[in-house]
Amino acid sequence: xxxxxxxxGREEPVREEAGEGASRAGSFAALVERHSQFIFRIALAITxxxxxxEDVVQETFLQVYRGDRWKRxxxxxxxxxxxxxxxxVRQQRPRxxxxxxxxxxxxxQANPEESAMDRQLESWLHERIGALPEKLRQPLALLAVGxxxxxxxxxxxxxxxxTVRRRVYTARQKLRQDLLEQRREADEG
Amino acid sequence: MKDEDDPLDGLIDRALASYTPRETRxxxxxxxxxxxxxxxxxxxxxxxxxxxxxxxxxxLALAAVPAWLRFMQPGAGEARHPAxxxxxxxAQPLSESVAVAGPAQRTGTPAAxxxxxxxxxxxxxxxxxxxxxxxxxxxxxxxxxxxxxxxPITIAPIYIRVLN
Numbered sequence: 001x002x003x004x005x006x007x008x009g010r011e012e013p014v015r016e017e018a019g020e021g022a023s024r025a026g027s028f029a030a031l032v033e034r035h036s037q038f039i040f041r042i043a044l045a046i047t048x049x050x051x052x053x054e055d056v057v058q059e060t061f062l063q064v065y066r067g068d069r070w071k072r073x074x075x076x077x078x079x080x081x082x083x084x085x086x087x088x089v090r091q092q093r094p095r096x097x098x099x100x101x102x103x104x105x106x107x108x109q110a111n112p113e114e115s116a117m118d119r120q121l122e123s124w125l126h127e128r129i130g131a132l133p134e135k136l137r138q139p140l141a142l143l144a145v146g147x148x149x150x151x152x153x154x155x156x157x158x159x160x161x162x163t164v165r166r167r168v169y170t171a172r173q174k175l176r177q178d179l180l181e182q183r184r185e186a187d188e189g
Numbered sequence: 190m191k192d193e194d195d196p197l198d199g200l201i202d203r204a205l206a207s208y209t210p211r212e213t214r215x216x217x218x219x220x221x222x223x224x225x226x227x228x229x230x231x232x233x234x235x236x237x238x239x240x241x242x243x244x245x246x247x248x249l250a251l252a253a254v255p256a257w258l259r260f261m262q263p264g265a266g267e268a269r270h271p272a273x274x275x276x277x278x279x280a281q282p283l284s285e286s287v288a289v290a291g292p293a294q295r296t297g298t299p300a301a302x303x304x305x306x307x308x309x310x311x312x313x314x315x316x317x318x319x320x321x322x323x324x325x326x327x328x329x330x331x332x333x334x335x336x337x338x339x340x341p342i343t344i345a346p347i348y349i350r351v352l353n
Binding site for chain 1: 197205206209210213217221222224225229304336
């Protein structure tokens with residue numbers, strides 16, 4: 001049976017090093033464990049594609065590992081989020097319906113109790129979020145990750161906090177307007 | 190108006206919450222660490238090995254070029270090999286001396302090889318030719334004056350007896 005392990009015969013790729021290297025690799029592994037899922041959600045919020053997001057996460061940690069930068073980081077979360085956001089924006093492909101569907105499918109699996117109607121509305125809203133201009137979508141999507149404060153998002157995007165707050169508000173207003181229009185159309189129809 | 194907007198806000202919040210799924214991606218940490226390990230592989234792996242081999246080959250080629258050019262220069266071979274090597278076999282009944290021209294033969298000089306076969310007179314002539322008259326000592330003079338006689342050696346005939 002083929003081994004699914006990418007490095008055959010290695011249980012823990014980095015942690016098994018001996019001596020000084022072991023503690024170094026060990027603490028890097030701890031950093032990965034602490035933040036990888038959070039960074040993945042940030043990457044996914046921007047790329048909207050799971051495999052692209054994972055590529056971004058890997059590249060983020062590789063960049064941080066190179067040159068021992070990770071040892072000097074004061075705000076690990078903020079620093080990693082900034083690197084991941086920059087890479088994700090670069091990785092971002094032209095949004096396609098199939099990408100949106102891929103993420104929607106994942107979110108549906110997470111909430112199986114939802115009614116079909118709710119799911120339909122949610123999918124429609126995801127589509128509307130995806131259709132927002134990037135400067136509105138990115139702060140809204142990053143806020144949707146849940147673990148980031150407005151200040152952190154502002155720092156990540158290199159914008160003043162007030163600008164980010166305004167963009168999030170504008171994005172929500174636009175979505176609300178779309179929802180109202182959709183309801184009106186449904187009532188008329 | 191505000192009462193109308195609240196359910197819409199709720200819908201948007203829910204849609205945003207599921208916009209970026211919160212479930213973990215299994216094995217993500219492992220894959221990250223594996224890619225970091227791959228980054229830290231020793232220098233002699235993968236393309237680095239190929240690069241090192243190519244660099245070594247290039248260095249060897251560069252080192253070989255001057256030596257090859259020196260070898261190809263005209264006369265270089267002559268300097269390394271003596272022009273004439275004389276082999277004599279005086280013990281044989283028919284004295285034979287072979288002069289073989291080494292590099293001269295390669296360059297196409299006609300005086301390539303000469304084979305002298307003959308009696309004592311020929312051998313003496315050869316000895317006289319090789320001697321240096323200006324540096325002859327008294328003993329050498331005496332020896333040169335004496336005639337050298339080469340007695341022919343007879344070899345008994347070889348019989349081959351066929352068994353059965």
